[in-house]
Amino acid sequence: MAGANLIYGLGMLELGITFCFEQFVIDNEIARMIKRAVQGIDVNDEALAVDIITKVGAGGDFLMQEHTMRHMRQVQSQPRLIDRKMRNAWLEAGGKNLTEVAHEEALSILTAYKPEPLSEDVSNKLRSIVEEAEEEFGIHKPAALH
Numbered sequence: 001m002a003g004a005n006l007i008y009g010l011g012m013l014e015l016g017i018t019f020c021f022e023q024f025v026i027d028n029e030i031a032r033m034i035k036r037a038v039q040g041i042d043v044n045d046e047a048l049a050v051d052i053i054t055k056v057g058a059g060g061d062f063l064m065q066e067h068t069m070r071h072m073r074q075v076q077s078q079p080r081l082i083d084r085k086m087r088n089a090w091l092e093a094g095g096k097n098l099t100e101v102a103h104e105e106a107l108s109i110l111t112a113y114k115p116e117p118l119s120e121d122v123s124n125k126l127r128s129i130v131e132e133a134e135e136e137f138g139i140h141k142p143a144a145l146h
Contacts, residue, residue: 007034009027010023010024010027010028010031011023011024021102021103021106021110022099022102022103022106023102024106025081025102025105025106026081026098026102029079029080029081029082032077032079033077033079036077041075047071049067049071052065052067052068080105081098081101081102081105082098083096083098083101
């Protein structure tokens with residue numbers, strides 16, 4: 001809220017000496033929620049819903065209003081790992097704690113994620129940067145890697 005625009009250290013343990021995949025996905029979830037919070041809220045006629053408030057009145061049912069249903073998922077953060085169920089429902093669903101859920105998510109990412117290949121231009125540019133740095137710092141690759 002003070003204007004920081006960098007979230008640093010996701011997944012780091014022991015002052016960054018160790019990284020933990022579970023911690024990384026937990027921190028990513030928290031960072032996503034922070035980004036949503038600092039977006040702020042819209043202040044306009046649609047968001048304020050003064051007409052709905054007037055129509056429903058004090059003590060009325062706002063949850064079943066079409067306006068509420070249309071906006072609630074956009075306004076509230078939607079965590080993928082943090083389980084907001086009531087305790088009994090959470091237990092019935094397996095009662096996995098956040099570390100267990102994060103472990104499963106990390107394994108899923110590590111086994112299933114397929115990155116899109118870099119374009120040839122980007123790949124060539126990166127190769128050029130690496131070769132330039134190797135030359136500047138006198139790094140010699142074995143002949144088999146050339």
